[in-house]
Amino acid sequence: MNTALSNFLASDFFYKFSRSPVAIAAFIVTMTLVLSAFFAPVIATQNPFDPGSLNLMNGFSKPGVVNDFTGETFFLGTDDQGRDIYSTILYGLRVSLFVGFSAVLFAMILGATLGLIAGYTGGRVDSIIMRIADIQLTFPAILIALLIFGIAKGITPPSYRDEVAIWVLILAIGLSDWVQFARVVRGATLVERNKEYVQAAKLIGRSPFSIMIKHILPNTLGPVLVIATISLALAIIAEATLSFLGVGAPPTQPSLGTLIRIGQSFLFSGEWWILFYPAVTLLALALSVNLLGDWLRDALNPKLK
Amino acid sequence: MLTYIIRRVLQSIFVLLMVGLVAFSMFRFVGDPVDSLLGQERTQADIERVREQLGLNDPFPIQYIKFLGKAAQGDFGVSYRQGREVSTILAERAPATLELAGVSALLAIIFGVGLGVFTAIRRDGFMANFIMTTSLIGVSLPTFLIGILLIYVFAVELGWLPSFGRGEVVQLGWWSTGFLTESGLKAIILPAITLGLYQMTLIMRLVRAEMLEVLRTDYIKFARARGLSKRAVNFGHALKNTMVPVITVTGLQIGSIIAFAIITETVFQWPGVGLLFINAVQFVDIPVMAAYLMLISVMFVLINTIVDILYFAIDPRLSADASSRGH
Numbered sequence: 265m266n267t268a269l270s271n272f273l274a275s276d277f278f279y280k281f282s283r284s285p286v287a288i289a290a291f292i293v294t295m296t297l298v299l300s301a302f303f304a305p306v307i308a309t310q311n312p313f314d315p316g317s318l319n320l321m322n323g324f325s326k327p328g329v330v331n332d333f334t335g336e337t338f339f340l341g342t343d344d345q346g347r348d349i350y351s352t353i354l355y356g357l358r359v360s361l362f363v364g365f366s367a368v369l370f371a372m373i374l375g376a377t378l379g380l381i382a383g384y385t386g387g388r389v390d391s392i393i394m395r396i397a398d399i400q401l402t403f404p405a406i407l408i409a410l411l412i413f414g415i416a417k418g419i420t421p422p423s424y425r426d427e428v429a430i431w432v433l434i435l436a437i438g439l440s441d442w443v444q445f446a447r448v449v450r451g452a453t454l455v456e457r458n459k460e461y462v463q464a465a466k467l468i469g470r471s472p473f474s475i476m477i478k479h480i481l482p483n484t485l486g487p488v489l490v491i492a493t494i495s496l497a498l499a500i501i502a503e504a505t506l507s508f509l510g511v512g513a514p515p516t517q518p519s520l521g522t523l524i525r526i527g528q529s530f531l532f533s534g535e536w537w538i539l540f541y542p543a544v545t546l547l548a549l550a551l552s553v554n555l556l557g558d559w560l561r562d563a564l565n566p567k568l569k
Numbered sequence: 570m571l572t573y574i575i576r577r578v579l580q581s582i583f584v585l586l587m588v589g590l591v592a593f594s595m596f597r598f599v600g601d602p603v604d605s606l607l608g609q610e611r612t613q614a615d616i617e618r619v620r621e622q623l624g625l626n627d628p629f630p631i632q633y634i635k636f637l638g639k640a641a642q643g644d645f646g647v648s649y650r651q652g653r654e655v656s657t658i659l660a661e662r663a664p665a666t667l668e669l670a671g672v673s674a675l676l677a678i679i680f681g682v683g684l685g686v687f688t689a690i691r692r693d694g695f696m697a698n699f700i701m702t703t704s705l706i707g708v709s710l711p712t713f714l715i716g717i718l719l720i721y722v723f724a725v726e727l728g729w730l731p732s733f734g735r736g737e738v739v740q741l742g743w744w745s746t747g748f749l750t751e752s753g754l755k756a757i758i759l760p761a762i763t764l765g766l767y768q769m770t771l772i773m774r775l776v777r778a779e780m781l782e783v784l785r786t787d788y789i790k791f792a793r794a795r796g797l798s799k800r801a802v803n804f805g806h807a808l809k810n811t812m813v814p815v816i817t818v819t820g821l822q823i824g825s826i827i828a829f830a831i832i833t834e835t836v837f838q839w840p841g842v843g844l845l846f847i848n849a850v851q852f853v854d855i856p857v858m859a860a861y862l863m864l865i866s867v868m869f870v871l872i873n874t875i876v877d878i879l880y881f882a883i884d885p886r887l888s889a890d891a892s893s894r895g896h
Contacts, residue, residue: 292807399584402869404828414858415595423746508713509835512849528717528836532725532732543714564748 280563287563290555297549301357308351313516341537343526349537352523353545359519360549363433364500368492370438371499374509375445376488380476382446383453394450397443405440409502412436415510427516433512437502444491452484486564491556497550520546577877581870586637588866592859594635596646607713623794647859655860659842664744665735666834666841670826672757673765677826678819681769682808684806685776689784690803704770711831716763716836724758731756733838763864768822775818779811824869 272278295334340349342537369545373491380394400408416432417425457480465475506512507521520542527539598703620626625634687696707715710818724732738745738751783789784807793804822853831843838844842861847855 302817313814400872401586402584402824403866404825404832407828407865410831410846410850411862414853417850418595418853418855467579505711505713509832509847511847524713524717531721537719541718544719547710547714550711554709 265566270282271351277563281559284559286384286555287559290552290559293548293552294556295388297545297552298361299360304354304358307352307370308447310391311351312347312355312373331556340541341535343535343538345498352518353520353542356518356523356542357545357549359430359513359517360503360521360546361499363430363437363503363513363519364496366434367441367503368495370434371495372445372492374438375442375447376449376481379446379449380453380481380484382458383450384472384476384480390450393446396409397446397497397514400440401443404490404496405437405561406502406505408440409506410434410511412439413506417511426516429512430517431507433503436506438497440502441495441499443496445488448487448491449481449484452487453480456480456483490557490561490564493553493560495558497553500553501550504550520549523569571603574878576628577874581874584870585866589637589640590633592862593633593641594863595855595859596636597632639697640860640863643864646658646856648849648854648857650854650857655856658780658857659864660743661745662840662842662845663872664746664828665839666827666843668747669757669760669764669833669839669841670823670830671824672761673768674819675765676761677765677768677772677822679765680765682776682815684769686780686803688773689777689780692781698816700773704773705772707766712763712767712832713836715766716759716833719759719763720836730759733758735840748858755777759800760833760837760839763836764826766824767829768819771822772815772819776811776815779814780807783810817876818877820872824865824872828865828870 281291289318293460296428305311342348344350355397355569361388378393381391381453413432413436416433416435420428453476461480463476467478503512503519504521504524507519510525512562513522515526523542523544524539527542530536530538591731598672638856647653648655648658651658684700686698693695699815723730731752734756735747736754736756738747740748747757755857784835788805792806797805827843830839831847832840834841835842835847837892842864845857845859865896
């Protein structure tokens with residue numbers, strides 16, 4: 265067995281993890297959803313966005329009931345166009361997770377960079393960056409994301425809007441979420457900046473850039489990881505909310521939020537499964553990532569050791 | 570204290586100027602205002618005339634100042650999509666959102682404080698634990714799913730309450746109210762619960778945490794030792810001292826309620842400013858977006874400033890601290 269793995273299995277971190285049933289359950293649910301999104305083309309029964317694989321006669325099949333016209337059975341049912349809900353959820357998960365991960369990554373890079381610069385340089389740069397962060401923090405993230413989405417939509421020509429919608433969504437959610445990262449990294453940088461190893465690095469003439477990246481940044485990663493996990497849950501919900509409001513993922517590339525939006529219109533006529541299963545999937549995803557984040561925060565908190 | 574207030578107000582003005590700059594840049598750089606005013610048939614002379622009329626030939630700072638001047642008078646131009654004055658549209662829509670936000674805030678405060686006190690006093694009771702666990706699930710549910718769930722149960726399955734709209738409204742001057750008709754009152758129940766639920770859990774958890782803290786203090790023990798009734802101890806002494814943080818958070822949440830109304834209004838097709846804003850984002854109706862942004866920022870900044878200043882009014886300990894430090 266290689267040493268990295270055995271080291272990990274013997275670590276404090278893994279021990280705590282193995283003793284927490286909630287964390288294990290949350291981890292299993294999250295991994296199942298991530299893996300099924302990743303392998304969606306393999307495990308889905310059809311590609312719901314390839315019109316050739318759809319049969320309108322299958323429309324509104326009830327979950328687990330044999331369709332009268334075609335004799336096919338869909339265990340989570342189908343929507344109005346005969347799309348298998350199970351397959352649309354898998355493809356929707358892909359979009360939701362892709363947007364969530366990318367948005368958090370973007371927010372993390374932007375926030376950590378600005379936080380490092382603010383904390384390390386101090387003075388005027390610091391107060392400008394943190395003042396902008398404070399102003400942004402007074403407004404709810406969803407409002408900022410909506411605004412950025414609207415502006416970006418206004419700038420892009422109409423024929424490209426559907427193509428770039430996903431990227432605009434990532435940009436909007438990422439930009440509404442960088443403040444948390446900036447604050448945490450700045451706080452940690454302020455502490456690290458005055459430690460001896462940084463003084464030593466300065467003395468031997470390393471550039472501020474390499475001190476920030478190679479020496480300070482690695483020491484701020486613990487709290488960043490915690491914020492990133494909690495942000496992921498928030499980003500997934502934000503994406504679902506925006507898509508539900510009709511300003512997120514386009515119908516050609518639906519996310520879980522778009523599926524819920526579509527499903528809502530069938531609720532009154534009794535086709536509950538079109539809404540229900542995507543909603544449950546979204547909940548399971550958001551809840552398990554949230555629980556993982558909570559557990560991680562406690563596990564990495566030195567005060568609780 | 571006066572210097573504190575002045576500094577706080579100056580900060581607020583700075584924030585508003587920044588937001589104004591964002592709103593103005595949207596007008597100026599997102600889409601071409603000339604394009605949206607003139608149709609396909611236009612001459613170079615038309616374009617020049619409109620540019621001059623709109624003041625687009627002025628230097629950037631002058632345009633910005635003119636924009637702020639107009640915005641301060643409530644003039645945000647004409648909606649690209651509806652072709653009407655933005656200020657008129659907003660005035661029509663505002664009562665719906667304000668009524669919804671008001672009822673939600675009221676629900677959130679009454680039930681939040683009530684349940685918070687209850688769960689703190691009966692800390693280990695079955696009901697208290699049940700309420701705390703339920704609230705945890707409530708926090709992780711996205712608002713729109715709560716709305717859909719309520720619609721499904723109370724509108725689709727039970728058929729007790731309407732699933733969309735405001736019901737019948739009565740016009741009182743320029744204010745349209747839904748409080749005076751039966752259908753209006755019925756229509757507000759589900760949206761108000763949806764919007765207020767998150768804030769309610771927040772207030773409840775805060776009141777509970779603060780109460781538990783206060784109940785441990787010596788003066789509460791002393792009050793009990795003096796033989797005061799449970800009621801007097803819990804409400805007269807304990808609850809009173811938890812109110813400072815609660816009022817702060819509640820004040821700040823009122824702003825969020827108005828912003829989150831966007832989601833609730835979409836779920837219930839409630840004809841307020843939030844729904845207007847969502848439609849504006851979908852159709853890139855810049856004047857409406859800019860006006861909404863300015864309006865909600867003024868509201869946020871106003872509330873934040875008032876809450877900060879209220880600190881001093883509510884808690885005499887703070888101003889005593891400030892004066893002993895000699896500012």
